Amino acid sequence: MNIRKAQLKDIVDIVKLEESVFHESLGESFLYDEMSLNPFSKMFVIEDELGFVGYIGLRVDEQAELMNFAILPEKQHLGYGTSLMNYVLTLLKNEGISILTLEVRESNLKARSFYEKCGFTKSHTRKNYYKTEDAIVYMKEVNA
Template structure:
């Protein structure tokens, strides 16, 4: 059997094409910290499997105990989805915010962005989206997209301030309560 494998290896063409590393392994953050107005600093990093519990705790605090992305979904995203990466923000060891995204073709799609209530209105979401935009531009991405609840006017105002534009409405998009979602997108390079 060993001789057959060697013979095949000698006869088959050598592949010189290398596939790009998963996006989470390629990207680098410009800043590993975020300064709050009170001069305290938050730590920022690309998520690994060790951050799954932190992301779940943020979801629970932001979504009334619910976890839109459960442990197995997050594990799949971080371990196997080569087009996905997450950024996590912590205060000392306390998880306070995260952003999840997929890079597909020329689009970066924000799958989730959340900041725990005690840290809202401190610029963390703006920082995360700005960092995502910088990374997206370095990867030749042309658009950043997301869906947002129709009722979440506060988030919509933030996204519009950051140059996201309204798209179509997705009827009954959210599984738990069937609320509609508004698609929004930011065109990069304009």
């Protein structure tokens, strides 16, 4: 298992992964801009001996916000997501960032269970954030 900074060559795998788990993707040009032009963006990829397994994208300023996070369907529930989240939490801590927030679909019980296991707590609800569905906003104090 290896975690490294995402590179432009990973965009193809990231788009394919997003389409398979979310049925839509941020898109190649968004990901390209995010990686090469956005100074607040941080993206990491996790791989196993066969290659790409998943990725996590954040925007980090004085606080950090999770933009996207997914593991290949056939590689879920094997601990890769936890490894990637722990990696990011350590990095944020080392950079002196105190809070990480994220939005998740109310119906995404698998991800909500994951975040709760990682120590995130529910902050509030954003009504109709996903057009027809509410978002639950979770936060975690990185040093806690």
